[in-house]
Amino acid sequence: MGKEITIYDIAGQLQISPATVSRALNDHPAINVKTKALINAKAEELGYRSNKFASNLRKQKTNTIGVIVPRLNSYIMSTVLAGMEKIANEEGFNLIISQSLESQKKEIANTKTMFSSRVDGLLVSVAFDTDSFEHFQPFIKRKIPLIFFDRILENSNCPAIVIDNIKAGYDATSHLIKQGRHTILHITGNLKRNVYADRLKGYQQALTEYNIPYNQDFVWETDLSLETGKEVAQRIVSLKTLPDALFIASDLCAVSCITTLKELNINIPKDISVVGFNNDPVSQVIAPKLTTIHYPAKEMGEIAIKSMINHLKGNLDLDAASAITLHSELMIRESGIS
Amino acid sequence: MGKEITIYDIAGQLQISPATVSRALNDHPAINVKTKALINAKAEELGYRSNKFASNLRKQKTNTIGVIVPRLNSYIMSTVLAGMEKIANEEGFNLIISQSLESQKKEIANTKTMFSSRVDGLLVSVAFDTDSFEHFQPFIKRKIPLIFFDRILENSNCPAIVIDNIKAGYDATSHLIKQGRHTILHITGNLKRNVYADRLKGYQQALTEYNIPYNQDFVWETDLSLETGKEVAQRIVSLKTLPDALFIASDLCAVSCITTLKELNINIPKDISVVGFNNDPVSQVIAPKLTTIHYPAKEMGEIAIKSMINHLKGNLDLDAASAITLHSELMIRESGIS
Numbered sequence A, B: 001m002g003k004e005i006t007i008y009d010i011a012g013q014l015q016i017s018p019a020t021v022s023r024a025l026n027d028h029p030a031i032n033v034k035t036k037a038l039i040n041a042k043a044e045e046l047g048y049r050s051n052k053f054a055s056n057l058r059k060q061k062t063n064t065i066g067v068i069v070p071r072l073n074s075y076i077m078s079t080v081l082a083g084m085e086k087i088a089n090e091e092g093f094n095l096i097i098s099q100s101l102e103s104q105k106k107e108i109a110n111t112k113t114m115f116s117s118r119v120d121g122l123l124v125s126v127a128f129d130t131d132s133f134e135h136f137q138p139f140i141k142r143k144i145p146l147i148f149f150d151r152i153l154e155n156s157n158c159p160a161i162v163i164d165n166i167k168a169g170y171d172a173t174s175h176l177i178k179q180g181r182h183t184i185l186h187i188t189g190n191l192k193r194n195v196y197a198d199r200l201k202g203y204q205q206a207l208t209e210y211n212i213p214y215n216q217d218f219v220w221e222t223d224l225s226l227e228t229g230k231e232v233a234q235r236i237v238s239l240k241t242l243p244d245a246l247f248i249a250s251d252l253c254a255v256s257c258i259t260t261l262k263e264l265n266i267n268i269p270k271d272i273s274v275v276g277f278n279n280d281p282v283s284q285v286i287a288p289k290l291t292t293i294h295y296p297a298k299e300m301g302e303i304a305i306k307s308m309i310n311h312l313k314g315n316l317d318l319d320a321a322s323a324i325t326l327h328s329e330l331m332i333r334e335s336g337i338s
Helices: A006-016 A018-025 A033-046 A052-059 A076-089 A106-118 A135-139 A167-180 A194-209 A226-236 A249-265 A296-313 B006-015 B020-026 B033-045 B054-058 B073-089 B102-116 B134-142 B165-177 B196-209 B227-236 B251-263 B296-310
Strands: A064-069 A094-099 A119-122 A146-149 A159-161 A186-190 A219-221 A244-249 A271-273 A292-293 A321-324 A327-329 B064-069 B092-098 B119-126 B144-151 B161-162 B184-188 B219-222 B245-248 B273-275 B292-294 B325-326 B330-332
Touching: A006 A018, A006 A033, A006 B325, A018 A033, A018 B292, A033 A106, A064 A076, A064 A296, A076 A094, A076 A159, A076 A296, A076 B092, A094 A106, A094 B073, A106 A119, A106 A135, A106 B073, A119 A296, A119 B144, A135 B219, A146 A296, A146 B165, A159 A167, A159 A296, A167 A186, A167 A194, A167 A244, A167 A271, A167 A292, A167 A327, A186 A194, A186 A226, A186 A249, A194 A219, A194 B161, A226 A244, A226 A249, A244 B227, A249 A271, A296 A321, B006 B020, B006 B033, B064 B073, B064 B102, B064 B296, B073 B092, B073 B296, B092 B102, B102 B119, B102 B134, B119 B134, B119 B296, B134 B144, B144 B296, B161 B165, B161 B330, B165 B184, B165 B196, B165 B273, B165 B292, B165 B330, B184 B196, B184 B227, B196 B219, B227 B245, B245 B251, B251 B273, B273 B330, B296 B325
Parallel strands: A064 A094, A064 A119, A119 A146, A146 A159, A159 A321, A186 A219, A186 A244, A244 A271, B064 B092, B064 B119, B119 B144, B144 B161, B161 B325, B184 B219, B184 B245, B245 B273
Antiparallel strands: A094 B092, A292 A327, B292 B330
């Protein structure tokens, strides 16, 4: 890298005092427009960078917000991040983004990096297997704001942005029951995580309401991957009696399951109705089109980052708002209709 | 935020000299293991953060690499970013990620932010409408390494990581021709961008090789969105004579086009064969399964970030390697077979 350009270099070349250069670059009203234009042009020509970095060091601020997600390349997470980046960018904050790859161990390493990078705040959606809050304690101790979103740590006493997963699970299941379905298999993720535990609660609530007995064998805990969708389909056709409906907690998994079931000569939705989750674009391009729960991912990203920035600017006290719940919506298409 | 903990606080509480604390925290061999453990435990208890930030200021390094992508929430870009983050994380670098939302104006603003955030290097895939290199000049002037990937600026004299889009376009088109198809519609993106211009060149090469005349009316420039896929399907069925094949430069658009064509009673691949691009997971869950070009997105992310880090560490001179071309591959499935 070349030598760093300072206001003294600009002042020297223009034969103007460094104080005037400094004021012009900070858009001070006492400096006239022509002088400002001259100084700004020279600053640009020389490749001057405002010393925000040193100034941040004095203020103990970095204007960066850390974000840890389970995976960067999932439809929901990349959409959440797109929403966050848009707002952060408009508000003059940078995002440092890292992924835990669904491992608590990597998540712990990520929090350490975020801590020593001096992020002004941290936004986290936890890994599949995270079961400790310990690695977030340094942030609490130093009063660095911490917000969880989507997959949260309950009893952490931190603000959380979530959808109402219980209601979403209830909506999906009761829709299938209203179509006359009674043996509803629920394919879900790690039940340690709030998002899956709550969807199961909603599933159970709907069964109870319609007097359908709950059968634990009808809840399959998986990783909800594309591969799993195929395996689930094969396992289903090997059952003694076919279920008449599936509620699958991820569209990609649901769509791959439907594709395989069709290959195995199962008619969707006649033999088996299916409801997915997320409203991933893939849900609209499969035949039959997938009934699913719309997940407001972009809005979640926007609200999470706005809450963080408002807190950092002192406009909002995060401790007061312990949870923000976003509205999700059942999208009725063909796969869930008998 | 609470008061910043310094090595003097740790030294005071332990009644040890600050010099010893400093050496212990830097794992100096002269300090014995027990003392190090004691000092590290106290540092953790008090919430001490190593002053990497000030140390970086002295070294003029931030250990952060900036990445600008057109959109965070596209399958290819989120996969590239996942590959980049994994390596950056392992190598102790942070990624500051921003998106241009396909606008040169926002891309210019993003480069300014990256510049004043003092990223050690910048990785860029340009927006749909970027036609100037001007906003990257400050990086060149200050010798901050700049690498383009996927969508590059030609003649920029910067290293570029790309796939061989000409070969990919040729492979897709010649596959359709070998299946006996002759009126091949090519649905593509903005032809100003290398990725689309090169795929078109490959399409033309294949036609020439098989003595099929090139017809400009058979190349449709679009935004390749899901919505566009539907519109393209409707436009196709309104044509006087149906084309017998489609080569669509994005899977999501191809899949949405296939879905709509099927609704309009067109048999895929019998009436119209289709080849997509990217090998998006969606290509495997549609019926018929989509023939497509596998895009090595994760590998592109890994190679781009590795090249940057090696350059920053002085292990590789980027200027010497002007372009790295990754291998793409035709995935033959049902949609492209007659």
